[in-house]
Amino acid sequence: MPDSAAAKVRTNQEQRVLTGTHFMLGDHACAEGALAAGMDFFGGYPITPSTEIAEHIARRLPALGGRFVQMEDELGSMAAIIGASAAGARSFTATSGPGFSLMMENIGLAAMLEVPCVVADVMRASPSTGLPTMVGQSDILQARWGSHGDYGIIAYTPASPQECFDLTVRAFNAADKYRVPVFIMMDEVVGHMTERVIIPTADEVPIIRRKGPRHPPGEKPFLSYEPDEDLIPPIAHAGDGYKVHMTGLTHDERGYPALTAEVHDKLINRLVDKIRINAADIEMYEEFGTEDADTIVISFGCTARSARQAVNQARAEGMKCGFLRLMTVWPFPETRIRELIKGGKVKRFIVPEINLGQLRREIERLTQLPVLRLNHAGGTMPVPNAILELIRS
Amino acid sequence: MSVTEQVIQPAADIHPIDNLLRADRLPHILCPGCGIGTVIHGYAHAIAASGFDENDHVCVSGIGCSGRAAGYMNVDSYHATHGRALPFALGIAVHNPKLKVTVISGDGDLTAIGGNHLIHAARRNVNLNVICINNFNYGMTGGQVGPTTPLGARGSTAPDGAVEEPFNLPYLAKATGAEFVARWTILHVREFQDAVLRSMQKTGFCFIEVLAPCPTSFGRANKIGDGLHEVEIYRERCRIENGAPNLQDLDIDLIDENKSITVGNFVDIERRPFMQ
Numbered sequence: 001m002p003d004s005a006a007a008k009v010r011t012n013q014e015q016r017v018l019t020g021t022h023f024m025l026g027d028h029a030c031a032e033g034a035l036a037a038g039m040d041f042f043g044g045y046p047i048t049p050s051t052e053i054a055e056h057i058a059r060r061l062p063a064l065g066g067r068f069v070q071m072e073d074e075l076g077s078m079a080a081i082i083g084a085s086a087a088g089a090r091s092f093t094a095t096s097g098p099g100f101s102l103m104m105e106n107i108g109l110a111a112m113l114e115v116p117c118v119v120a121d122v123m124r125a126s127p128s129t130g131l132p133t134m135v136g137q138s139d140i141l142q143a144r145w146g147s148h149g150d151y152g153i154i155a156y157t158p159a160s161p162q163e164c165f166d167l168t169v170r171a172f173n174a175a176d177k178y179r180v181p182v183f184i185m186m187d188e189v190v191g192h193m194t195e196r197v198i199i200p201t202a203d204e205v206p207i208i209r210r211k212g213p214r215h216p217p218g219e220k221p222f223l224s225y226e227p228d229e230d231l232i233p234p235i236a237h238a239g240d241g242y243k244v245h246m247t248g249l250t251h252d253e254r255g256y257p258a259l260t261a262e263v264h265d266k267l268i269n270r271l272v273d274k275i276r277i278n279a280a281d282i283e284m285y286e287e288f289g290t291e292d293a294d295t296i297v298i299s300f301g302c303t304a305r306s307a308r309q310a311v312n313q314a315r316a317e318g319m320k321c322g323f324l325r326l327m328t329v330w331p332f333p334e335t336r337i338r339e340l341i342k343g344g345k346v347k348r349f350i351v352p353e354i355n356l357g358q359l360r361r362e363i364e365r366l367t368q369l370p371v372l373r374l375n376h377a378g379g380t381m382p383v384p385n386a387i388l389e390l391i392r393s
Numbered sequence: 394m395s396v397t398e399q400v401i402q403p404a405a406d407i408h409p410i411d412n413l414l415r416a417d418r419l420p421h422i423l424c425p426g427c428g429i430g431t432v433i434h435g436y437a438h439a440i441a442a443s444g445f446d447e448n449d450h451v452c453v454s455g456i457g458c459s460g461r462a463a464g465y466m467n468v469d470s471y472h473a474t475h476g477r478a479l480p481f482a483l484g485i486a487v488h489n490p491k492l493k494v495t496v497i498s499g500d501g502d503l504t505a506i507g508g509n510h511l512i513h514a515a516r517r518n519v520n521l522n523v524i525c526i527n528n529f530n531y532g533m534t535g536g537q538v539g540p541t542t543p544l545g546a547r548g549s550t551a552p553d554g555a556v557e558e559p560f561n562l563p564y565l566a567k568a569t570g571a572e573f574v575a576r577w578t579i580l581h582v583r584e585f586q587d588a589v590l591r592s593m594q595k596t597g598f599c600f601i602e603v604l605a606p607c608p609t610s611f612g613r614a615n616k617i618g619d620g621l622h623e624v625e626i627y628r629e630r631c632r633i634e635n636g637a638p639n640l641q642d643l644d645i646d647l648i649d650e651n652k653s654i655t656v657g658n659f660v661d662i663e664r665r666p667f668m669q
Contacts, residue, residue: 041488043480067487067668072513076480079473079510083453083484086471087492091484109474217448238469238485239492241448245415245464247472256418257464257472 016064017202024197026190027052027094029161030120031060032197033168034092036205039118040066041089043080045073045099048132049188050122053094074099078106081117085110086246088237090172094120097139098129100146107181108147111271113246114225114233116175116210120168120184122191123301125354125378135188136378137301138355143183144330150268152275154282155183155330157300161195167284167327169205174282176210178274179232185329187354189302189381210235217241224255225267231274275331283336284327289315290340293322294347295391298337298363300326302381303352310387320345321391332362341367348372350390352382410437413447415467422461426612426620428605431579432526433462435603436497439589440468443493451494453482455507458533458607459499459526476507479514479521486520487668493593494520500527500541504560508540515569515598519667522592522599525562528607529647536610543647547614562602564640567660572597574660576643578604578627581656588658596666604645604654615647631656 017036024032031053034042042061044054054070061068067084071077074095081091095103100121110117123139125131143155154174156167168184175182211234213222222242227233233253236242245255250267252258275282289311290296299307304325314321324340326333340346349367351360352374364371374382374390414437423429440450447468454463456475463470473481478496486494496503503511503525514521530548531537538548538555541562545554566574573592577585585603592599606612606623617623626647635657637643643659646652 041484043484069483069487069668071480072509075477076483076510076513079477079480080484080487083471083473083481084488085484086481087451087485087488089484089488091488105474106477109477113471238451238471239449239489240469243448243467243469245470245472247464248474249472254417256415 012064013202017205018199019201020199022197022199023194024161025052026161026164026186026193027122028056029164029197030168030184030186031056032199033165035060037090037169037172038207039090039092039172041081041084041091042093043069043071043077044093045071045077047096047099049124049191050094050096050120053120074102075105078103082106082110082115085115085117086238092118096122096124097126100139100142104146108149109248110181111151111153112248114179116179118171118175118182120186123185123187131379134379135302135354135381137187137303137353138358138378140185140329140358143185150272152272153181153183153330154275155185155328157185157326157329158190159301159304159325160190161193161197164190165197165199173206173208177208178278179210179235180275187301212236213242223253225251226253227270231270231277279331282328282331283333285333285336286325286327288323290322290324292320292345294320294345295350296322296324296340296346297350297387298324299352300329303354306382306384307352307387309384310391313388314391319391334366337363337366341369352387354378354381410441413437413440413467415465418465421465423458424609426606426608428528428579429459429462429526431582432497432524432603432605433465435582435586436495436524436589438586439593442590443593445493449492451485451492453478453494453496455498455502457499457502459497460502462497476502476510478502479507479510482521483514483519490520495522495524497524500525501531501539504562505540512569515566515571517667518570518572518597518664520596524589525600525602526605527602528605528611530607530611532607532610536614543645545648561643563643563659566600567640570598570664571600571660572662572664573599575658576602576656578631578656580624580627597664630654633657
């Protein structure tokens with residue numbers, strides 16, 4: 001690469017990464033995370049409370065050589081980001097519940113085609129139009145099960161603007177690494193919160209790109225769906241010369257429709273297993289006080305901010321209370337929770353969340369121990385005292 | 394020579410478009426008398442004549458019989474969800490403007506479930522070529538009526554005849570901003586091929602409606618008999634009028650034998666290309 005070209009690439013990367021300490025909105029931090037991760041195609045539709053992500057990217061992305069397209073609806077947004085990714089883009093969209101529902105159709109397509117893409121869902125009180133400007137956390141199960149059929153996905157749950165940045169970078173890397181749709185499940189409080197965000201230098205932003213073909217085009221047929229040992233196949237893009245075929249129909253290793261029960265069972269098991277067997281690599285959580293705890297509070301997103309204060313207060317009062325904050329809800333860190341149960345000290349879990357028990361259901365699945373709930377259907381977040389009272393009970 | 398090289402070396406007597414078809418996917422799923430194969434043939438010839446590298450051609454389809462077209466093309470090809478071929482193709486075309494992206498799909502896919510994407514892609518003037526195979530019904534699901542079924546024509550969901558006014562697709566495409574608008578039938582093989590070729594030379598949104606028989610579903614329900622019979626109707630009743638001034642008069646009535654079907658290249662204009 002000539003020096004001038006190298007300098008140009010460097011400049012672009014430096015412009016992409018707003019290195020420094022900022023006082024930044026969560027939605028903007030998410031957008032900056034996407035830019036720092038090299039996102040170069042955004043297709044989206046305005047929806048509260050995620051709109052600031054699209055607006056920020058509309059301001060920043062074109063100057064960096066990327067494309068921002070405001071689509072006609074979320075059906076189109078999701079289809080467009082899959083198409084762009086199939087042509088090699090790191091592609092992104094941002095939405096909230098009603099739009100997330102419309103995206104479900106093509107989220108299934110992305111899972112089936114194994115085309116990497118990232119969706120930020122800034123959760124508001126739902127169902128339907130619900131409370132558009134007010135907080136909810138009730139899309140958690142939709143993120144896992146929203147499209148028809150079985151498939152694996154990854155979902156991050158940031159609890160601060162800093163994590164909106166950090167986990168968005170991670171989301172792009174995970175999408176490429178595992179060839180899956182990845183969700184950043186923000187909530188309205190986190191998306192509309194302004195806090196300190198420290199953005200590292202461009203060199204310090206980790207970038208993991210998807211695996212490509214290992215032979216030149218034309219040498220032999222390229223198999224879009226021949227997995228490596230990690231169950232993830234390399235991907236070739238439109239225009240690369242490999243003449244790929246991708247279909248949402250059940251397909252064989254060439255990508256050709258193969259409409260048999262045997263091929264279907266093998267394919268769908270791999271789509272689920274490629275996340276399951278790599279779960280330890282993907283899962284992220286923060287934990288403290290769990291080693292001797294008889295009560296463990298499990299939470300995520302903005303609710304975890306109240307829960308943290310409640311647990312700190314309980315511990316200051318001498319109670320044996322631990323805290324487990326999920327930064328990925330999917331894959332659900334069930335290995336760690338099983339370990340905590342197996343340790344024998346835990347007598348109960350407390351799960352505060354802004355829905356009617358979606359995360360609690362996952363924990364009840366793993367244990368006979370009591371799982372105390374603190375739910376609100378949405379519009380407000382639980383205050384620390386409410387959680388503290390439950391810990392004291 | 395290795396075994397692999399032997400496999401991909403074309404034989405001396407190969408047909409000019411053999412390399413553009415996925416021969417390893419044959420036989421195809423289409424019924425006898427179906428018009429989709431002729432459309433695929435025309436598209437392949439247009440690719441060969443286009444002057445663009447094969448590797449720069451991309452084909453995207455939606456769902457249905459016509460949605461299977463992409464799967465038979467030996468170019469980068471994508472079989473998207475029902476109605477979403479256009480926004481999927483937009484993502485490809487916008488990210489890599491070098492590519493010549495053609496969407497081949499059916500009337501139901503593009504104008505019913507995908508109708509909103511169609512009018513917005515045309516409005517934006519995205520660099521896409523759309524080949525809309527109009528067989529007047531939903532063939533793959535067994536002959537239900539759709540937004541292009543002529544008034545009075547029968548389908549399994551309109552046993553007494555369609556009661557809704559159908560779309561006039563060239564009129565719709567022109568009104569929403571397409572740079573190039575044509576209607577041909579699979580009888581008009583060369584004219585259709587030339588229209589596809591013309592759309593490949595343009596940098597905006599191009600829309601070609603191509604009428605095609607569906608003897609199994611539409612023909613049988615409407616006493617049209619086999620595929621050849623419908624092609625005979627095209628021959629008897631089609632009137633070529635390139636540049637036809639009144640696109641609002643281009644409604645199709647397959648049942649009334651006295652009404653002609655206007656075909657031709659209707660619109661060929663320049664507009665500002667999307668994102669350029």
